[in-house]
Amino acid sequence: MPINFLCPEYEVVRDYDRCIACRVCERQCANNVHSLIKESGKMFADSSKCVVCHRCVSLCPTRALKIVKSDHSFRQNANWSAKAITEIYKQADSGGVLLSSMGNPEAYPNYFDRLLINASQVTNPSIDPLREPMETSVFLGKKPTELVRDENGRLQNNLAPQLHLNVPVMFSAMSYGSISYNAHESLARAAEALGIYYNTGEGGLHEDFYKYGRNTIVQVASGRFGVHKAFLESGAAIEIKMGQGAKPGIGGHLPGAKIVGDVSRTRMIPEGGDAISPAPHHDIYSIEDLRQLVYSLKEATEYKKPVIVKIAAVHNVSAIASGIARSGADIIAIDGFRGGTGAAPTRIRDNVGIPIELALASVDKRLRDEGIRDEVSLVCAGSIRSSADVVKAVALGADAVYIGTAALLALGCHLCRNCQSGKCNWGIATQDSQLTKRLNPDIGCKRLINLVSAWDHEIKEMMGGMGINSIEALRGNRLMLRGIGMTEKELEILGVRHAGE
Amino acid sequence: MGQINLPQDNALMRAELPREGEFRNPSGCAISGMISTSGKRFSGEDIIRSISVMHDRSNGLGGGFAAYGIYPEYKDFYALHIFFDDSAAKHECEAFLERHFDIINLSKIPTRKSPAITDEPLIWRYFVTPLPTKLASSQLDEREFVARCVFRVNTRIKGCYVFSSGKNMGVFKAVGFPEDVGRFYRLEEYEGYAFTAHGRYPTNTPGWWGGAHPFALLDYSVVHNGEISSYDANRRSIEMHGYKCTLQTDTEVIAYIIDYLNRRKGLSMKEICSVIAAPFWQTIAQMPPEERAEAEYLRNAFSSYLITGPFSIIVGFEGGLMALNDRLKLRSMVVAERDDMVYISSEEAAIRVISPELDRLWYPEGGQGVIITVNGGDEKCR
Secondary structure, eight states, rough: OOOGGGOOSEEEEETTTTTTOHHHHHHTTTTTEEEEEEETEEEEOOGOOOOOHHHHHHTTOOOEEEEEEEEEEEEESSSSSSSHHHHHHHHHOSOOOEESSSSOOOOOOOOOGGEEEOOSSSSSSSOOOTSSBBBBEEEESSSSSSSSSSSSSBBBOOOOOOOESHHHHHHEOOOOOOOOOHHHHHHHHHHHHHHHEOOOOOTTTGGGGGGGGGGGEEEEOOTTTTOHHHHHHSEEEEEEEETTSSSSOEEEEOGGGGGGGHHHHHSOOOOSOOOOEEETTTSSSSHHHHHHHHHHHHHHHTTTSEEEEEEETTTTTTHHHHHTTTTTTTTTEEEEETTOSSSEHHHHHHSSSSSSHHHHHHHHHHHHHHHHHGGGGGEESSOOOOOOHHHHHHHHTTTTTESHEEEEEEEEEEEOOOGGGGTTTTSSSOHHHHHTSEEEOOHHHHHHHHHHHHHHHHHHHHHHHHOBBBBGGGGOGGGEEEEEOOHHHHHHHHHHTTOOO | OOOOOTTTTTTHHHHSSSOTTOOOOOOOEEEEEEEEHHHHHHEEEHHHHHHHGGGOOSSSSOOOEEEOOOOGTTTTSSSEEESSHHHHHHHHHHHHHHEEEEEEEEOOOOOOOBTTTTSSOEEEEEEEEEEEHHHHHHTTHHHHHHHHHHHHHHHTTTTEEEOOBBSSEEEEEEEEEEHHHHHHGGGGOOSSSEEEEEEEEESSSSSSSTTOOOEHHHHHHEEEEEEEEOOOHHHHHHHGOOOOOSSSOOHHHHHHHIIIIIITTTOHHHHHHHHHHHOOOOHHHSSSSSOOOOOHHHHHHGGGOOOOOSEEEEEEEEEEEEEOOOOOOOOOOOOEEEEEEEEESSTTHHTTTSSSSSEEEEETTOOEEEEEEEOOOOOOOO
């Protein structure tokens, strides 16, 4: 069946004047793209196997390699794109659901890119963060509605448990199993050094990492993998995962190939079997059930830890968030449709859910309209790509953000979007010991610290420009934003004015 | 004097300009305040003289005063000062007042015609007390009832604006230079134990009188110099609690925050200072444990009411004044004492003109509130 052969979308291009046939590329590629042709002594590349992870390009000592988009094409068709055609071939061939990884790559509108940030001129001064204190630390958690004083009139601390972040950025949930031990270690150590938090995802917590508990958010998801009393007690907060931006409405699937050794033990499931997280929590079929789980977890941990409820940004997200705020949750995390994943059905990833910017704006507004914004903190996720996105998210109403993809990029990920294969050449989304050792946690940790520190500097610069010297004065401060190239409706939902207004 | 000469009396031009409340109007300003700590009443003459020294800090587009202790004969009644666009608005408003209050006395607020003050609305004063039946059925405390009625008038009845609603105090404000506004309202004929004043330098023409300072709710009044960068964060938070920011001015949101924190949450003025001009975390870290715990608690619990950007404010309340600068002291403010008098001003000259000899003069640090009460009275948590 010649129809089975699809010309690869990308080509490996080798400069034979530079190539010394050292075979580094061959050894580095888990997808077996490169091989030595004995007869000619030359290297050969099978582009059809290439996932465009750039591992070979980065390690080639003579800079002989590059990956380019192929100019091979179908007859041009504005309706039937090459992607649509080739996906049909694949499904006609396999009869299966198409799988993908990482965030939605399609060209939907990006609202962060249509928001512009304000700066002071004349009527109030900008503030130089190199000369004046500039505060980016935040507390997450419920704020008290009633004040309590002792007999001497002194205010009593009646705050619900809080999370304290030095920077309003946390590492989002990525399970041990979906990513490697070294990746987890890098995240945990960086979170500790930065005074922020990382998140176990639904995979339990490796016993080596309990020592980072003060900077760990432990996740309870629909499969309950790795959940036990010590696990719940080990973290600073507990997150109930109701949904994920990359795949709203469905559960998770970690292939048996990744359930090996420590991963199996940490998840408390047998080796080699697939780990299937059900689509719903089977003890939560409604909002009142969620309340019971929130309070079960609080009971189990003696009301010492805030409970986060994470949901995917879907159409009625603001009503859902409002319900969650009344269900005992301390923090709501909202994950937009561009959020990453280790594996998701392509159709779901690319078509289900809504952008985080719109979801966040709408949730923040609804909670304020109902007068319950102080009942919860809001964390937003789903493709925060830079410090500017953080500033815009906070100005729209977020208390803090989660970063997943950006953190993985810092660790070396090149967004080839093949995590589901388990053959991550960068040692991140794999359990193959030959590959995982490529990620040095000392270096990984350092790079994560660098990234977040750099963003912190940039956030402070932008805040100073606006004349704001504390991040809480930026939260929900939508007058600091203007939209560009948006419709009235989009501006209305975001609650911002158009540039020039 | 190099002042901007805006065509204030050009009706055509004015028709095209939006009214304050429909847009943000950044302003620079002068503020001044004085209080007798013995509670001795004195004439409004001094506050007019004081603010007039800082003529160049305003541009003729707004001035005003708050005066405390001026209505001793009506001290148990709320004094509502109201602007009306026309008599139809007045009738509608009076009908509302009659449904909700017992009106003890009403009159035009006495004014003196002056070429410097034009386009005045109808300006009336009502001494009222809530109707007991209405108050009981509302299940609100008296002050909350009055505050809600003020919001109702200001947001629902077109052409009416209640700009003063406290007991034994009153706000007097207009578009014009502050000294002209003082003379217009014959402020020298009033006697009180405390006065504050404001001269405004807005970047845009306000279009009407409501946006002038002081801004007041119940007996709280605020005069403010600055432009706060936290405005929209503060506004969106305070509006959760039933306040409506109809003017889009910093002063309005600051007044509501103070009302909310003091009257509704029971924070003292000192505690309020450490919410709205909270100490930096690095400062808090160096405090003794008990003080640190309290500062941390206030900053965390009321983080939405931190005010950033430049400001100097004088808050008037029943029995006292509170003066506060932003955390970086990005606006000038000086405080001085002479005998039983305490003076606060943007400039020392505005104090010396009243009292050339002073016992003490100091520049409070950023975030260090100065709270002055009559007869050492406790600035109470109500």
